[in-house]
Amino acid sequence: MKQVFKRPQSLKDVPFHFCPGCHHGTIHRLVAEAIDHFDLRERTIGVAGVGCSVFVYEYFDIDVAEAPHGRAPAVATGLKRVLRDRIIFTYQGDGDLASIGMSEIVHTANRGENITVIFVNNTVYGMTGGQMAPTTLLGQQTTTSPYGRDFLQDGYPIRMAEMLATLEGTSFSARVAVNTSANLMKAKKAVRRAFEMQTNDLGFSFVELLSSCPTNWGLNPIRANERVEKELIPYFPLGIFKERKGTDYL
Amino acid sequence: MEKRLFIKGNEALAQGAIKAGCRYYFGYPITPQNDIPEFLSKQLAKTEGCFIQAESEVASINMLLGASAAGARAMTSSSSPGISLMQEGISYLAGSELPAVIVNITRSGPGLGGISASQGDYFQATRGGGHGDYRTLVLAPHSVQEMHDLTLLAFDLADKYRNPVVILGDAVLGQMQETMIDRAYRPMELAPKDWTLTGAAGREPRMIKSLYLKEGEMERHNWKLFEKYQRMKEEEVRHEASLEEDARLMVVAFGTTARVSKTAIRLARAEGLRVGLFRPITLFPFPDQALLDLSQRVKRFLSIEMNTGQMVEDVKLSVARDADVYFYGHAPGSPPIPEELLEAIKKVY
Numbered sequence: 117m118k119q120v121f122k123r124p125q126s127l128k129d130v131p132f133h134f135c136p137g138c139h140h141g142t143i144h145r146l147v148a149e150a151i152d153h154f155d156l157r158e159r160t161i162g163v164a165g166v167g168c169s170v171f172v173y174e175y176f177d178i179d180v181a182e183a184p185h186g187r188a189p190a191v192a193t194g195l196k197r198v199l200r201d202r203i204i205f206t207y208q209g210d211g212d213l214a215s216i217g218m219s220e221i222v223h224t225a226n227r228g229e230n231i232t233v234i235f236v237n238n239t240v241y242g243m244t245g246g247q248m249a250p251t252t253l254l255g256q257q258t259t260t261s262p263y264g265r266d267f268l269q270d271g272y273p274i275r276m277a278e279m280l281a282t283l284e285g286t287s288f289s290a291r292v293a294v295n296t297s298a299n300l301m302k303a304k305k306a307v308r309r310a311f312e313m314q315t316n317d318l319g320f321s322f323v324e325l326l327s328s329c330p331t332n333w334g335l336n337p338i339r340a341n342e343r344v345e346k347e348l349i350p351y352f353p354l355g356i357f358k359e360r361k362g363t364d365y366l
Numbered sequence: 367m368e369k370r371l372f373i374k375g376n377e378a379l380a381q382g383a384i385k386a387g388c389r390y391y392f393g394y395p396i397t398p399q400n401d402i403p404e405f406l407s408k409q410l411a412k413t414e415g416c417f418i419q420a421e422s423e424v425a426s427i428n429m430l431l432g433a434s435a436a437g438a439r440a441m442t443s444s445s446s447p448g449i450s451l452m453q454e455g456i457s458y459l460a461g462s463e464l465p466a467v468i469v470n471i472t473r474s475g476p477g478l479g480g481i482s483a484s485q486g487d488y489f490q491a492t493r494g495g496g497h498g499d500y501r502t503l504v505l506a507p508h509s510v511q512e513m514h515d516l517t518l519l520a521f522d523l524a525d526k527y528r529n530p531v532v533i534l535g536d537a538v539l540g541q542m543q544e545t546m547i548d549r550a551y552r553p554m555e556l557a558p559k560d561w562t563l564t565g566a567a568g569r570e571p572r573m574i575k576s577l578y579l580k581e582g583e584m585e586r587h588n589w590k591l592f593e594k595y596q597r598m599k600e601e602e603v604r605h606e607a608s609l610e611e612d613a614r615l616m617v618v619a620f621g622t623t624a625r626v627s628k629t630a631i632r633l634a635r636a637e638g639l640r641v642g643l644f645r646p647i648t649l650f651p652f653p654d655q656a657l658l659d660l661s662q663r664v665k666r667f668l669s670i671e672m673n674t675g676q677m678v679e680d681v682k683l684s685v686a687r688d689a690d691v692y693f694y695g696h697a698p699g700s701p702p703i704p705e706e707l708l709e710a711i712k713k714v715y
Contacts, residue, residue, distance in 0.1 A: 194432020
């Protein structure tokens with residue numbers, strides 16, 4: 117009998133702690149599958165952001181460094197500059213990357229660091245209890261925007277994938293979702309492509325993955341999944357915003 | 367073979383870093399330490415390593431964290447306001463037990479302050495500086511020679527203890543030029559780094575972290591760090607004492623202030639005053655035992671600092687109960703002059 121589905125080798129055999137319906141587990145799996153696909157497990161080093169993403173080291177069967185909040189791209193830069201033949205990726209949430217770590221992500225992209233950034237956007241600070249994030253949608257109620265996000269007070273949700281695509285240093289920037297089978301397949305391809313670019317020394321690759329957060333959205337897993345389609349994707353469109361080819365460097 | 371160089375303090379330090387095998391530097395411009403990144407941007411490009419001008423001191427210290435996790439000898443340098451920005455990262459380095467060399471060529475504060483020398487960062491350097499119950503080793507050079515030599519030592523100690531080491535210079539030490547003997551570097555014998563992140567090839571994955579959530583874990587980790595600091599206190603205390611044999615009064619001073627104090631003490635001796643100098647070279651661990659021993663015979667100590675009173679607290683904690691401790695502060699803004707310190711010495715002699 118042929119085995120068609122199993123745990124990726126790059127994931128440890130431990131249960132995830134994530135809440136029911138959270139997309140982190142799925143996204144972990146996509147990253148691990150990409151690492152397995154290119155047979156990179158033994159030369160990949162992950163850098164964990166702060167938030168629900170910090171537990172990368174509990175689940176991935178690879179070397180992992182923990183970065184201070186928002187600083188994962190700087191830590192990854194240090195690692196990569198020393199270990200140029202190793203594969204370095206960061207795994208960061210939206211509070212980590214788009215708020216406190218905005219400076220680090222922009223400048224790391226701008227330097228064209230040959231690393232991969234996995235950006236999980238669920239429009240809230242998950243671990244700290246669902247506070248407003250830079251990606252929180254207008255009108256969205258959170259524990260610190262109890263009357264809904266108001267642009268007069270809080271500004272607008274930031275579209276990171278589009279923003280980073282404007283930088284010369286960025287080689288790959290995409291936004292994907294894992295809420296449907298079709299989107300999941302595209303997400304898998306994008307994550308794989310991001311790692312492939314790094315293995316080919318093509319420079320900075322960035323994948324934003326829209327994620328649900330049923331607990332902090334106050335929705336059950338099914339409704340939360342539906343919200344990704346109905347509310348997140350219209351504001352955060354899916355697609356590849358920039359993709360350099362090897363020939364672009366010739 | 368020994369070479370004699372006439373060289374600026376900051377450059378002596380940067381040369382020391384390269385000699386010690388540092389191949390990665392991350393930093394952000396700030397006066398009065400820019401000679402260090404300028405020198406290293408030129409020199410590191412000729413090596414397998416690299417120089418990065420980071421977008422901020424916050425990024426610099428975290429790049430340093432990454433390079434250190436990868437097993438490299440790496441450093442950053444800055445001046446007071448920039449070092450404040452690095453405190454988060456220094457706390458993470460200490461918590462994650464990563465070696466790192468952090469150079470503070472101090473300027474005066476608080477706030478934007480000024481670009482002249484200051485010892486106002488003594489508390490920040492010796493008490494950890496960032497959040498949490500940790501310490502960094504703190505080395506205080508007082509000459510261009512020591513800017514060089516203590517940098518060599520800093521890299522060894524960082525690796526020996528897997529702990530950040532701060533070199534606490536100041537604007538005067540960084541900018542002045544004097545003779546330096548370019549000695550050969552004999553590295554300490556150190557255990558191989560069996561903890562670095564290199565990719566889990568043929569071994570169990572490793573992690574470098576400072577998060578401890580499981581029951582009792584955090585406490586155990588803090589006690590482990592404490593034991594390390596105790597070991598530093600036993601093995602790494604360094605100081606220099608001069609003219610203490612017949613001294614009635616000992617001046618306690620470090621860095622540039624010690625330099626000026628030496629001249630003031632010469633002037634005092636010429637007037638027949640029996641004054642000596644006790645100069646801590648490690649500010650953490652502080653040479654408390656040596657001061658205690660000295661205070662069995664010398665009963666007057668004068669702490670002279672370029673601040674309004676910081677190290678004097680450590681001096682008071684160190685000496686015997688029946689020894690008197692005085693303080694003379696030259697507030698940050700400019701270095702003191704010898705005649706001024708001579709007056710201060712006479713006042714408490």
